[in-house]
Amino acid sequence: MGLIRILLALAVVGTHCNSHPLLKFVGGLVAVQAFFVISGFYMAMIIDTYDSAKTFWISRYMRLYPTYIVCAMLTLFLLHGVQNYLAQITTLPNLATIFIAFTNTTILFQDITMFLGIDNNALSFFKYFGDSSPPLYAFLLIPQGWTLGLEISFYILAPYILKVLRRLMWNS
Template identity: 45%
Template sequence: MGFLRTLLALSVVLDHLGGSYADQLVGGRLAVQLFYVISGFLISYVLTATDSYQGATGKFYANRFLRLFPIYLAVAALTLVAHVVSGGEFFRFYAALPFSAEVFLVLSNLFILGQDWLMFFGIEHSALAFTGSFAHSEVPLYQGLLVPQAWTLGVEMSFYLVAPFVLNSPRRLLTLLAASLGLRVILIVTGVGLTDPWTYRFFPTELALFLIGSLSHQVLLPRFKAWTQRVKRLPELGTGVLVIYSFFHFSIGFNPTARDGLAVLLFAILLPLAFLFQSRHRLDKAIGELSYPIYICHSLVIMFFSWLINEVEVHQPMLFAALVITGCIGFSALLNGLIADPVERLRGRLRATAKDDGRPQAADVRRRPAAASAQPMGSIRRVP
């Protein structure tokens, strides 16, 4: 699963490089939606298959905050410095905005939550207005985002808010899944859901992808665990299929919508095997740790190389792409070493305290009968 996540992050990087690179690997939009499926799988695992956050929803939110914000804030701060050094065009953009739009952008840049909703707003008659699309605006508001691609984190955070109250209840999960899919069908039939930003930035319809990933964990993972007792190399086989598919997605001669649907279905079915593969191979997990910082830092890296060697970008695009990808990987390793690894130790302590705060109470209840009988139990500037 780790290598797959990094491939998806690189799909977004290539998409934002533009030109022929947009059709490499699985493409930027599908990569984002497959991230939603993977996120649903992993969050379901954390909330339903471990004791870390049983009865400790606040600790779950704190853990997610520590996962997302430190690297995001570091990259946002460096991007702000880069804009200062570059001459201040970014700040002149802000100066031309109405006050309400400035506030919206500043808060979105600081707190992430709301960046996805920004894509549905614009400036009309010099005022902030809900336009239904960032394209319907006198100036594109997303140009005021320090980390333009971080709008997807806003969608992720919306899922985190509801996940603790949904994933432990099959009835709620299936009801929300049906509602989300039904809403997508309605929007497509009316024509609204065929155009950006409604195609993959609208949380109520994207929620279905998270929930599909959650079902993959809850329904398929136990079965695959049993099957791997008989077929030892099944995780390697399933992961290999997904990796090969990621490289040849655009070679499949289907209608693009059908092809993307096939990709979501294939990932949902085989993700449990990729998860088991990661649990067997430390290197795969280590590679996967690069995926989030690659995703967050790549716009800054592209900006840096564009300023540094603009001629290479224009005349030698392959060399420029290679420099950007290498730079993203190197910068991501640095971000992990300086920021993510120390924070991960704090997250580990948080998981431990969540377990201590939550589970023993339930354990005590279970142990009372046993104790009574003396039987104690143990246990870019494209649109991002």
């Protein structure tokens, strides 16, 4: 299962970069969907190996966070420049600046960022992320990190979903 997930991750990278055609063997959208389906089966298999939901959440988060924070810091220092980036985000309303700083440092809620923007100098929800000017996702250090936010949301829900499904299976 791990090898399939690696190949799917490479397919996503291949979609985002103009890389070798072999990396695009299934396309980005299909790769992301398949990756989440396989991850769901994997979570169902391993969740009982944890002592509690809390240890499960911490373990899953700590598998993502170190790699994310290294990539975010490299992006900040090498691509944006710290001073330039800080100058950009401080032009946002205070709540938006706080939210962007929080989500960039923790990964949490990056998926929600795709639906947030600035309207009348205030942080607002939008149906379509392109309707905002500027779109808030543009201030994410790693814009593709929204998938990690979604993954963390899934991890938070997984223990409860499995508990309900098992209860339904035993009562059937």
